[in-house]
Amino acid sequence: MLPARSLLIHDADPVVAHRVAADVDGSVRPSVAALVEDADAVVVATPATERFGLLVAAMTEGLPVFCEKPLAAGLDEARELAEAARRTGARVQVGFHRRFDPDYRRLHQLVGSGAAGRVIMIRGTAFDRQPPDEGYQRTSGDIFTDCLIHDIDAARWIAHDEVVAVQAEAHELPGGPTGGREIGVGAAVLTFSGGAIAVLTASRLNPLGYDHRMEVLGTRLSVAAGLNAMTPLRALQATRLPGTRLNTTDRSSEALTYAGFTERFAAAYRAEMRAFLDMATDGGPSPCSPDDAVRAQEIAATATAATRAGVRTPVTPSRDGALTS
Ligand SMILES: NC(=O)c1ccc[n+]([C@@H]2O[C@H](COP(=O)([O-])OP(=O)(O)OC[C@H]3O[C@@H](n4cnc5c(N)ncnc54)[C@H](O)[C@@H]3O)[C@@H](O)[C@H]2O)c1
CATH class of the missing domain: 3.30.360.10 (Dihydrodipicolinate Reductase; domain 2)
Known part of the structure; x- marks a missing residue:
C-alpha cells in the first residue's frame, strides 16, 4: 500500500479518467486546476508533448511532482522546466525507474564503493x-x-x-x-x-x-x-x-x-513511487532530478544528431576478400 490518503485522477479523456479512478478507487477531477487545487502531490504521466503546462501548474502551486521521462518533448522545454524547478525550489522526480531496480542499484553501489574497480x-x-x-x-x-x-x-x-x-x-x-x-x-x-x-x-x-x-x-x-x-x-x-x-x-x-x-x-516502479511519496512527505532531495533528466535528454539528442550527421567510414572488400577502409 502506498502512503497516500486518496488518489485524484484527471485525464484529457473523461472516459479514461473514470476508468482509471474506478481501477484505483480514486475520484475524478474535471480539470488540471481542480486537481492541483485539491492535491498534495502530482504524478504527470501524459505523453511528453503534453507535459509542460501540467508541470508548470503543479510547480507554481508548490506541489511535489513526479514526471514521466523524458522531462519534455523538446530540449528547450526540458531546460526551461529544470530552470523553473531550480527557481521555485519545486521538488521534481523524473521517471528513471532503473535507479530503483534492485540489480541496477547493486551495480551503482559496486562501482560507487570501488568494489568493481x-x-x-x-x-x-x-x-x-x-x-x-x-x-x-x-x-x-x-x-x-x-x-x-x-x-x-x-x-x-x-x-x-x-x-x-x-x-x-x-x-x-x-x-x-x-x-x-x-x-x-x-x-x-x-x-x-x-x-x-x-x-x-x-x-x-x-x-x-x-x-x-x-x-x-x-x-x-x-x-x-x-x-x-x-x-x-x-x-x-x-x-x-x-x-x-x-x-x-x-x-x-x-x-x-x-x-x-x-x-x-x-519492483522498481513500486520503489520509485514510494521514493516520490517519501520526497513529497519528508522534503528530501530528488532521487532523479530535472537536471539529471536534462543531461540524459541532451545526450539522447546528441545521439540523434550524430546518427543524422552520419560520420561513417565505409569499408570496402578488396579483390582478395580482405576488408579495407
Ligand atoms: N518509465 C517507463 O518505464 C515508462 C513506460 C511507459 C510509458 N512511459 C512514459 O509515460 C508517458 C505516457 O505513456 P503511455 O503509454 O501511458 O501513454 P498513453 O497515451 O497510453 O496515455 C497517456 C494519457 O494521457 C492523457 N492525456 C493526454 N494529454 C493530456 C493532457 N493535456 N491532460 C491530461 N491528460 C492528457 C491521454 O488521454 C491518455 O489517457 C510517456 O511519456 C512515456 O514516455 C514511461
Missing part, C-alpha cells in the same frame, strides 16, 4: 518484444529520446561519471516504415570523462521477449544486472555438446520470460 566498459541492452503502437510513436520521440534515455541515465548513474562524447547509429527495423525517423533500432557509444565507454543498444523487436539489462566490466569485477533465468536469450551449447543445434522454432521458454516493462520492472 575502475569502470572499463558498460554495456546496455534494451530490447522490447514489440514496437509501440503508432499513436505512441507519434509523440514519444525517437529510439534515443524515448527508449535509450533510460540506459543513458542508468549508465551515468552507475558509472558515477559524466559523459563527454557520443557516437551513434539508428535506423528502422527490417521491413519497418520509412520516413527517416530513428524509431526501431539504435546504438550509442558514450565516452566518460574517466575513460570508460558505454555501449548502449536498443531494438523495438525481440522475438524471444523483453530483454533490458546492463553490464559493467571493471578492473576488479565483471557483473550484469537483469541477466537471469528469465532473460530471453538462448545460450548456444555447441561447444559443450558437440552436435547439438539451436532449436529456432521452440517457443516453450517464452512463457518464462518477461512479457514487458511492467513485469520486468514491477
Whole structure:
C-alpha cells in the first residue's frame, strides 16, 4: 500500500479518467486546476508533448511532482522546466525507474564503493518484444529520446561519471516504415570523462521477449544486472555438446520470460513511487532530478544528431576478400 490518503485522477479523456479512478478507487477531477487545487502531490504521466503546462501548474502551486521521462518533448522545454524547478525550489522526480531496480542499484553501489574497480566498459541492452503502437510513436520521440534515455541515465548513474562524447547509429527495423525517423533500432557509444565507454543498444523487436539489462566490466569485477533465468536469450551449447543445434522454432521458454516493462520492472516502479511519496512527505532531495533528466535528454539528442550527421567510414572488400577502409 502506498502512503497516500486518496488518489485524484484527471485525464484529457473523461472516459479514461473514470476508468482509471474506478481501477484505483480514486475520484475524478474535471480539470488540471481542480486537481492541483485539491492535491498534495502530482504524478504527470501524459505523453511528453503534453507535459509542460501540467508541470508548470503543479510547480507554481508548490506541489511535489513526479514526471514521466523524458522531462519534455523538446530540449528547450526540458531546460526551461529544470530552470523553473531550480527557481521555485519545486521538488521534481523524473521517471528513471532503473535507479530503483534492485540489480541496477547493486551495480551503482559496486562501482560507487570501488568494489568493481575502475569502470572499463558498460554495456546496455534494451530490447522490447514489440514496437509501440503508432499513436505512441507519434509523440514519444525517437529510439534515443524515448527508449535509450533510460540506459543513458542508468549508465551515468552507475558509472558515477559524466559523459563527454557520443557516437551513434539508428535506423528502422527490417521491413519497418520509412520516413527517416530513428524509431526501431539504435546504438550509442558514450565516452566518460574517466575513460570508460558505454555501449548502449536498443531494438523495438525481440522475438524471444523483453530483454533490458546492463553490464559493467571493471578492473576488479565483471557483473550484469537483469541477466537471469528469465532473460530471453538462448545460450548456444555447441561447444559443450558437440552436435547439438539451436532449436529456432521452440517457443516453450517464452512463457518464462518477461512479457514487458511492467513485469520486468514491477519492483522498481513500486520503489520509485514510494521514493516520490517519501520526497513529497519528508522534503528530501530528488532521487532523479530535472537536471539529471536534462543531461540524459541532451545526450539522447546528441545521439540523434550524430546518427543524422552520419560520420561513417565505409569499408570496402578488396579483390582478395580482405576488408579495407
Ligand atoms: N518509465 C517507463 O518505464 C515508462 C513506460 C511507459 C510509458 N512511459 C512514459 O509515460 C508517458 C505516457 O505513456 P503511455 O503509454 O501511458 O501513454 P498513453 O497515451 O497510453 O496515455 C497517456 C494519457 O494521457 C492523457 N492525456 C493526454 N494529454 C493530456 C493532457 N493535456 N491532460 C491530461 N491528460 C492528457 C491521454 O488521454 C491518455 O489517457 C510517456 O511519456 C512515456 O514516455 C514511461
